Amino acid sequence: MTVALPRRQRSPGPDAPWVDDVAGRLVRPYTVSRGRTRPTAHFDLMTMVRATGRRPAGLQGPDYDRVLGLCGRPVPVAEVAARVRLPAVVTKVLLADLVDCGALTARTPSAASAGPAPRTDRALLEAVLHGLRQRL
Amino acid sequence: MDFVNDFDPRLPGDPEADSFPTAVKVLVAGGFGVGKTTFVGAVSEIAPLSTEELITQISVGTDDLSGVADKTTTTVAMDFGRITLGPEHVLYLFGTPGQHRFWFLWEELSHGALGAVVLADTRRLDQCFAAVDFFEGRGIQFVVAVNEFDGGHHYGPEEVRAALDLAPEIPVVLCDARQCASGTQVLLSLVAHLLSSPVLTSTPEPS
Secondary structure (H helix, E strand, C coil), X not given: CCCCCCCCCCCCCCCCCCEECCCEEEECHHHXXXXXXXXHHCCCCCCEEEECCCCCCCCCCHHHHHHHHCCCCCEEHHHHHHHHCXXXXXXXXXXXXXXXXXXXXXXXXXXXXXXCCCCCEHHHHHHHHHHHHCCC | CCCCCCCCCCECCECCHHHCCEEEXXXXXXXXXXXXXXXXXXXXXXXXXXXEEEEEEECCCCCHHHCXXXXXXXXXXXXXXXXXXXXXXXXXXXXXXXXXXXXXXXXXXXXXXXXXXXXXXXXXXXXXXXXXXXXXXXXXCEXXXXXXXXXXXXXXXXXXXXXXXXXXXXXXXXXXXXXXXXHHHHHHHHHHHHHCCCCCECCCCCC
């Protein structure tokens, strides 16, 4: 016996601001608090970082050491944050400091900087397709 | 853990630009309990990782005359996994937080994403309506993957498509979120769908 599936109604238009029934309007922490203005702080979760081999002059501390220790190979911000168990927003500040002193180099993948509906190039998609097929 | 360590012959004239693999991102969305974490874990080459975002919540409707709104800071975790596709490409899969209140995180997560997988459970199909709305409203390409649970009534893809009122070009596939091969097939259907998209650029834009 078939039970009728519930039907989705298409939404009428763009979403209103994010408002939670209980908490009210939700705002990012750096919107209401300090926000670094240094350009190196423009990390997103997929920004790749790697160590340059240069010592971080002037930056001391176990957090910097742990972060730097994870960056011997190219690694995205999300993975660094997860492995050091710090919130992403905090990890980004540490990474920005390390980039500023030359101990890290960073790159935001072009596909990840093209906006919410990127014009993705065919070569990239074909490489992804090929890589996935090899896993089967 | 030994991915891309061996691919970095630093080019003399090109300092560090080429020493990064291209990281691409796919979102895995759907309602609470639909199997997002299972899906990510099944296809990922690493045990799923979790990153936290700090969320500051400001209550509206508090007394504006005080000039200070009530603020609380909480965290929300986002699970993700990794698939190394070769020396030059690595795919990250992000499970999106299910609760409505964290949806603004989807805005950041979806920025630059290749596309999305909307996981659907036909026992609770309405759980995925919001995800479909989200991606549809922003022009983000997605596929719908119906997670087949044992014992549930199996609906055909066309029944699910009709119920979701999907555009005809959007793929609807069946999957078992616990199986790596099945999840990989879902990702392949997403990439194939992206390759058929009319907005694709075949070569870099001349400038």
